[in-house]
Amino acid sequence: MTTYNATQIEEKWQKLWKDQDSYRSEANSSKTKYYVLEMFPYPSGKLHMGHMRVYSIGDVLARFLRMRDYNVIHPMGWDAFGLPAENAAIENNVNPAHWTARNIEHMKRQQNRLGVSYDWHREINTSSPDYYRWSQWLFLLMYRRGLAYKKKSAVNWCGTCATVLANEQVEKGLCWRCSSLVETRELEQWFLRITGYAERLLYDLDQLSGWPERVKLMQQNWIGRSEGAEIAFKVKEFPEEEIRTFTTRPDTLFGVTYMVVAPEHPLVKPLVTGTEQEEEVLDFVSRVRQETEIERTAEEAPKVGLFTGRHAVNPINGEEVPILVGNYVLMAYGTGAVMGVPAHDHRDLEFAHKYKLPIRVVIQPEDQAELPKETMTEAYVGEGRMVNSGSFNGLKNTAGIKKVTEHLEQQGKGNFRVTYRLRDWLISRQRYWGTPIPIIYCEKCGAVPVPEPELPVELPREVELFGDRVPSLAHYPDFVNVDCPDCGGKAHRETDTMDTFICSSWYFLRFTSPNCDQAPFNAADVDYWMPVDQYIGGIEHAVLHLLYARFFTKVLYDAGMIKVNEPFNRLLAQGMVYKDGAKMSKSKGNVVTPDDIVEQYGADTGRLFILFASPPEKDLDWNEQGVEGCHRFLRRVWRLVTEYADESSIVKSKNDQGENETELRRNLHAAIKKVTTDIEERFNFNTAISAIMELVNAIYAYRQATGKENYNYEVLQETLEKAVILLAPFAPHIAEESWEILGGRGSVHRQHWPQYDLKMLEVDQVEVVIQVNGKVRGRITVPTDSSEEQLIKEARANARIGELLDGKEIAKVITVPGKLVNIVAR
Ligand SMILES: [Zn+2]
């Protein structure tokens, strides 16, 4: 027997898999396809434990499903554009492209060292012109379909990253990447009209039964649909002007006692011109506009309002109410004006108290004393009957929502409306290392798309590095100055690049035909492979990447380019990897890397531990004893297989099947059943692995019970072979080596997954004597392997014994397995 040498075994098989091109996938309509995809990484240059976890999960599925006779596609690639490459370029004085290429090479080696079964023929790199050519092509498709547009607006600006950010990339007022405070700036930027798909992005969540509920909920909240009425208030002093406001509570319209407009509202200036409030208001406006959206809308931020000297006319009753300018109202959301209903809105009540504005109750809860007005300390936001509401009095407010809206509609003063919280996706980035936006500006012709045959618009290859950042594309005259594709006159290129989230919004489609040079992807291939059957990645992408990818998919579906309108059938959001209860970090000194593990124990041990320590969607705590335990188990497997190989060359008896053989077969079939359903139905890889461990124990027990002269060679060989097959998705190298030792044909990873026979699982029964407080009280028949708990349950179910135990507490149970149970009861 040789000792288990993981490095030797792993290197041997990794080389062989590569030489034999073992994991290549081809479209093949005779088999059912299965698309397993892990979110592709950013090539930072280092694989961390989070990566190792997500790849291990994906690889178990890919290997398992191949053995279940699926045609599995399992590709990998690189989300290669982005800021860290620029930062590294400055730090190390190296071209971002070279830095990226070097990292990719290194990380790919690390991935292969884990034994992940990727089809490398499908590798893609989003920063390669072959790829970003098609990102540009898709941008132009969006442009032609009216989904890409440029507009000047207040945008999120991160000074540290020196670029704008999408709303999805601002977390609690901070940049998602560097945690700097985000400012607001007025800039002309490119947007994608994702709001045009808000409704479908929301309703189609219902199709995604294989997605975690919490991810769907996060998307639902982000899209933020609300129903209500848009209502027009005339300005008393300027009857030709109106202020439009959106409310979800038109039933409270009679309760409006003031109106607040955003400082950015275009009417502010004309309203205050010539009033005594003019100077004060304009001063306030310019001060507020320097604050960020987040500062202004924070829960604890003081709500400040200034009277404009003008009045709005309530369209439902002609009442005149003061118009104020308020810091907490934003132009970017809704209409930039809100009606104040202090009796029925918490924020409005607080505001009314502060500025001594009137309070009017218009919804009265049923079976309750009349609500106070001026002394009100809490707004009433519940249901009730409409009061102080003219002809609507007595109506239930829920019905009133519809009735008031209808009334306004008939009068041309308002209409039913649905609004969304979702904003359009800002995609311009003022950075070098990204996909250039393929637009040319001509003085005569305006914005002109770069003609398709001229794609890709390539990044300048020679990068000048200076200062603390890589200069943006505006710095390269050869890039900027071009002839207009329409009139041939002098023109200049757009110098912004695209948000890297565009690259990852369609990469799963490119994997189906990575070398296609006529289109972003080949139609037949994309139809065969899509959708992704199982997607695996982090929860941090719940509203970023996952929303954007759904949006792109829907646009391409509408353009007739693909036949699916949702990209990811099932989604698994894996948990985090911790060490000693904390996130791994350099400063805490608790970092374990995949390289460390591979070097010390081998990839199989690392994979096995990661999958065994916790179910995939739960957080995982890295602990050394656990790793040791998994390593010991693999050594046990190794010993079993190698010892058996030695023995079987001597003893090849074919003894009869007795009890020991029946027991071994029963264990085998129980393990097959458990491993199969745990992987397939529940992704409970941890319990699947313990079932394999139990099977290995059972094989040891069999060997001990029979002795090698009496092995039933056939039964033992079959059990060992199948145990090795069950282990193969989790620990692919040792399984492959064991398979070879056992004399198996071909690769273990190309074997059919074993079937289980339910009949084999039927267990033997045994009669057990039951004593209560030392006296024999009866006998029961139970399965041989019943646990103590089951025995007590069965004992209680026996009429006579149940009666004796009734109302008593069981103090102690003494069991002689298969023979006797003594229950001590008081
Ligand atoms: Zn930043």
Ligand SMILES: [Zn+2]
């Ligand atoms: Zn022109």
